[in-house]
Amino acid sequence: xxxxxxxxxxxxxxxxxxxxxxxxxxxxxxxxxxxxxxxxxxxxxxxxxxxxxxxxxxxxxxxxxxxxxxxxxxxxxxxxxxxxxxxxxxxxxxxxxxxxxxxxxxxxxxxxxxxxxxxxxxxxxxxxxxxxxxxxxxxxxxxxxxxxxxxxxxxxxxxxxxxxxxxxxxxxxxxxxxxxxxxxxxxxxxxxxxxxxxxxxxxxxxxxxxxxxxxxxxxxxxxxxxxxxxxxxxxxxxxxxxxxxxxxxxxxxxxxxxxxxxxxxxxxxxxx
Amino acid sequence: xxxxxxxxxxxxxxxxxxxxxxxxxxxxxxxxxxxxxxxxxxxxxxxxxxxxxxxxxxxxxxxxxxxxxxxxxxxxxxxxxxxxxxxxxxxxxxxxxxxxxxxxxxxxxxxxxxxxxxxxxxxxxxxxxxxxxxxxxxxxxxxxxxxxxxxxxxxxxxxxxxxxxxxxxxxxxxxxxxxxxxxxxxxxxxxxxxxxxxxxxxxxxxxxxxxxxxxxxxxxxxxxxxxxxxxxxxxxxxxxxxxxxxxxxxxxxxxxxxxxxxxxxxx
Numbered sequence: 407x408x409x410x411x412x413x414x415x416x417x418x419x420x421x422x423x424x425x426x427x428x429x430x431x432x433x434x435x436x437x438x439x440x441x442x443x444x445x446x447x448x449x450x451x452x453x454x455x456x457x458x459x460x461x462x463x464x465x466x467x468x469x470x471x472x473x474x475x476x477x478x479x480x481x482x483x484x485x486x487x488x489x490x491x492x493x494x495x496x497x498x499x500x501x502x503x504x505x506x507x508x509x510x511x512x513x514x515x516x517x518x519x520x521x522x523x524x525x526x527x528x529x530x531x532x533x534x535x536x537x538x539x540x541x542x543x544x545x546x547x548x549x550x551x552x553x554x555x556x557x558x559x560x561x562x563x564x565x566x567x568x569x570x571x572x573x574x575x576x577x578x579x580x581x582x583x584x585x586x587x588x589x590x591x592x593x594x595x596x597x598x599x600x601x602x603x604x605x606x607x608x609x610x611x612x613x614x615x616x617x618x619x620x621x622x623x624x625x626x627x628x629x630x631x632x633x634x635x636x637x638x639x640x641x642x643x644x645x646x647x648x649x650x651x652x653x654x655x656x657x658x659x660x661x662x663x664x665x666x667x668x669x670x671x672x673x674x675x676x677x678x
Numbered sequence: 679x680x681x682x683x684x685x686x687x688x689x690x691x692x693x694x695x696x697x698x699x700x701x702x703x704x705x706x707x708x709x710x711x712x713x714x715x716x717x718x719x720x721x722x723x724x725x726x727x728x729x730x731x732x733x734x735x736x737x738x739x740x741x742x743x744x745x746x747x748x749x750x751x752x753x754x755x756x757x758x759x760x761x762x763x764x765x766x767x768x769x770x771x772x773x774x775x776x777x778x779x780x781x782x783x784x785x786x787x788x789x790x791x792x793x794x795x796x797x798x799x800x801x802x803x804x805x806x807x808x809x810x811x812x813x814x815x816x817x818x819x820x821x822x823x824x825x826x827x828x829x830x831x832x833x834x835x836x837x838x839x840x841x842x843x844x845x846x847x848x849x850x851x852x853x854x855x856x857x858x859x860x861x862x863x864x865x866x867x868x869x870x871x872x873x874x875x876x877x878x879x880x881x882x883x884x885x886x887x888x889x890x891x892x893x894x895x896x897x898x899x900x901x902x903x904x905x906x907x908x909x910x911x912x913x914x915x916x917x918x919x920x921x922x923x924x925x926x927x928x929x930x931x932x933x934x935x936x937x938x939x940x941x942x943x944x945x
Contacts, residue, residue, distance in 0.1 A: 569774050570769040570771060570774045570775040571774065571775055571776050571777045573733075573736070573738050573767070573769070574766075574767055574769070574775060574838070575788065576736075576737070576738045577736040577737060577738060577762070577765055577766065577767045578762055578763070578765070578766060578788075578789050578792060578793075578842055579762030579763070579792060580788060580789075580792050581792070584788075584791075584792075588777075589777055592779050593777075593779070
């Protein structure tokens with residue numbers, strides 16, 4: 407499996423991009439050349455120089471440093487959102503898949519309701535109700551995404567529940583926890599991971615979009631979407647301000663999407 | 679009495695449309711008994727409900743009506759958990775019978791882990807022992823299922839089935855998806871195990887030849903009912919029921935035809 411993953415060039419390249427990004431984000435303190443929030447009006451819109459490798463923004467803050475510090479809210483919060491979504495979806499999906507009958511029916515109808523709303527509108531509605539702030543954005547993202555995972559995991563639980571090796575385990579009276587942790591979860595995870603990776607891109611865009619609209623991460627915290635939002639004010643005079651955060655979002659989102667595609671190729675059992 | 683099936687009914691609901699549900703009666707009052715160290719063949723066509731019966735006996739599904747007793751304990755009662763040790767199963771589809779992510783050692787250690795608290799070393803020794811019982815060497819221990827052939831994998835399944843020292847094993851079409859030479863090997867292995875460790879089989883199949891090879895008694899199953907029961911395998915020719923006669927005749931004809939083809943091929 408590992409060898410197959412390593413042989414796939416797309417997976418290799420995208421994984422290294424993502425890992426490097428995460429590492430840079432984790433050690434932002436050591437790597438960033440300047441304080442991301444230190445404004446100096448004299449230096450505003452300066453071109454790239456030794457002190458400011460990517461130039462400065464409208465308040466004279468170092469764009470590179472802001473980009474590096476921006477990894478934290480953008481990528482880390484997206485990862486956090488995704489993990490929570492998967493955890494919640496798995497929990498509800500497993501409960502639903504195991505309890506055939508009225509409970510299953512109720513959970514699935516709730517899922518149907520959640521799935522019938524357009525996701526961005528739903529997030530806006532939740533943020534509108536709960537107020538502006540990144541916590542609420544994350545909460546809203548989890549709230550609308552879990553249903554996708556719950557539904558998928560439910561169908562997988564039902565599928566694997568009828569696999570012969572699980573029937574055998576039931577026959578000899580293996581404990582349910584063993585069946586779930588050793589048989590169910592490993593099989594489910596390998597399928598979920600593909601979707602989760604593809605969705606990572608969606609979550610990053612979603613958080614950036616909301617920050618761009620001023621609903622997510624609040625100034626002066628560095629966040630790519632918020633940086634774009636600040637840059638758009640000076641689009642006509644200093645269009646190059648958009649480049650750095652825009653490209654950063656483009657690269658990380660494409661990396662996650664391509665990784666998802668690559669993982670699907672590698673993990674697809676039909677190719678084994 | 680090892681196993682006693684009493685007047686068992688089972689139906690599945692088939693949904694037609696959103697609300698309307700249709701009941702599909704699969705088993706219609708099945709009763710039979712299984713004695714110690716005998717092999718009972720259950721033979722019938724596809725869709726006759728014989729596999730459903732197997733699933734009821736191993737306890738993964740519950741009958742709508744009627745009871746199943748193993749050693750005089752109802753398997754669906756609260757005390758039924760304790761007799762799970764006495765039952766085991768081997769399925770037709772050996773590839774889906776084992777978790778593809780498990781190595782052979784993990785596959786066979788699962789039942790051992792449930793019933794015996796052995797150290798890691800003892801477990802491994804026991805697994806090697808079991809593998810040797812079914813004619814495999816210990817070099818298979820760290821292999822994955824997809825690295826084994828069908829016959830080898832079915833042997834692993836049998837090793838796993840006897841690991842808990844069950845009183846009887848349900849063989850649900852256990853040899854049907856193997857080729858003929860391997861079928862004979864597996865049947866011989868099953869016979870040998872039966873003599874060695876005093877075990878009973880319920881041999882669910884549609885293959886009459888295999889039944890005559892291994893079974894002591896035969897039940898003809900048709901449309902959810904037992905249509906005929908042959909207590910002595912020697913009397914198999916003298917079946918009275920029309921359905922059993924047809925089945926028997928079809929099998930004989932096929933054997934004759936096969937022999938003719940074989941002759942033509944050789945000459």
